[in-house]
Amino acid sequence: MFEAILLTVMTAATPLVIAALGELVTERSGVLNLGVEGMMIMGAVCAFATAHMTGSPYLGILAGIGGGALFSLLFGFLTLTLVANQVATGLALTILGLGVSGQLGESFVGLAGTKLQPIVFPVLSDIPFIGRVLFAQDLIFYLSIVLIIGVNWFLFKSRTGLKMRAIGDNHGSAHALGINVVRTRYLAVLFGGACAGLAGAQLSLVYTPQWVENMSAGRGWIALALVVFASWRPWRILAGGYLFGAVTIGQLHAQAFGVGIPSQFLSALPYAATIVVLVIISHNRRTTLINTPASLGKPFVPDR
């Protein structure tokens, strides 16, 4: 029983963790991409459509990643090449993503999806209690863990990661040192888009293997809040993601058991929890200032 609940919590948490991780890298480079919701839903529709047509959920995953990444390029072109306002462009990406995905997915509504099957590690999965939870999951869950370790290593142990953080903290100085600000940011935005796309693929291939319009239901925005919650540190994303996964699943169970609270109030819990968590994290102005990449959201035009 407990194991089963834990498994559903992990399934609910994985897309949040992956999308937030991608956005974390983007924001570490100093770019605020509010279009996570739009890239996620594009990933979801591309993944579902591809998996449905080819019968292979793995091709679906690739399509999801590709869809999210391509979509993020649009954001990159506007904010990095044309230095448009990042907040407004991110909103545009979300609005466009919700529209385009609704249009693309129209013929897939109500069709049975192709569920991504778990990959079971033979011996490890027999370990009592943790075996089934950790070693009999689907590919995207394993990827989420690999991504956290990878991003953490990249940001804090690699040279390119150091450069990226430098750009995020002061793009003027980084540029003066000869670091290519715009190119690095393009890559960071692309990575964020690919992650959001992968998160979307998880939604339409694992979490609920079907296509429903607006199925991301605000998860992209929660992922954005998670980045703030994690104060731009990869491992804390894991904690935050699982906390939100637990709230989501907890309210679903509470609805099923009928605890006497109207279902709408329970459904509002993840959103209310996001607000509460944001308040707790950001009320200390000084720590927020220290953690936030200093160039976040500021436009950059290389002077020559």
Add this chain to the structure above:
Amino acid sequence: MRIELERRARASTAFAAISPLLALVLTLVFGGLMFWLMGKDPIATLYTFFVEPLFDVWSLHELVIKAAPLILIAVGLSICYRSNNWNIGAEGQFTIGAITGSILPVLVPEWQSPLLLPTMLIMGMIGGALYAGIPALLKTRFNTNEILTSLMLVYIAQLFLDWLVRGAWRDPQGYNFPKTISFSAEAILPELLESGRAHWEAVFAIVAAIALWFMMRFMLKGFEVSVLGQAERAGRFAGFSSKKMVWFAFMLSGALAGLAGISEVSGSIGHLQPSISPGYGFTAIIVAFLGRLNPIGIIASGLVLALTYLGGEAAQLSIGISDKLSRVFQGLLLFFVLSCDTLILYRIRLVFSRNKTEVGA
């Protein structure tokens, strides 16, 4: 090939005027291309989408009905965005305004008085303003990002409305449909003309736009909005309080969104139901930017965006393409507006040579 930007000595007034039009043309060209790829005749489809609705009285009324909430919300948002407060939760403030405005006609239907309608409108404005006050409070008191909080509150407001119309406020004689009792005649916002459904919300929208245009152009408050938005430090030296500005911008835009909400319910729907808006609060963000955050420009851009809603419906009926295309058009339009705005501050150059101009590390 690379694209390089060169900062203009001063913002180009020519491009400031042309950029929204350029964005419109690009959206139409792109949209035509999209229709062509879908195997439809691009010209004929665009005609059905954007021109045909303008030719009959019924749809002109519908155009005004859809433009009014967009303009009302967008002029409020323009003050927010000008002062650098990112309220993106207008959809939630719209919903709460509709709810608080409906308290009297739903709970006290026997109260009939000429004062009923004005009271409803004021209660709607108060509801919207208070709901927008939440992100303002969290921003000023706890330093919380207003983008995320105002957006989360949209979901909460919609769920609250859903609970009301299915639970506490459900019409007992409504055959279990999720809706409240229908408003009495006294509680309905009257129509403007004999010829159709367009109602007084359109007048509120025009009045709000002109009032805010006047404020931004001729009043100290308007100057305060611009200064704090463009250079917060300079504003503080001038003695302006950025905290008060957060409150002002949020409460004002919340009140206008709330007014739009109750006007919509009272004028167009006549009762509360789970879904009362086709995304007006989000589309208004596009309206605000297409109108270049200028209240008068917003009147024009509100009409344009209202046309995308109408065109979507028309195209669905006559050509059989999905009305979701209007969302695509709206998104595209915002993209092109934002890209064209680059031309105001920068000259764009295409560079074909491969020589690197950066200083080596």
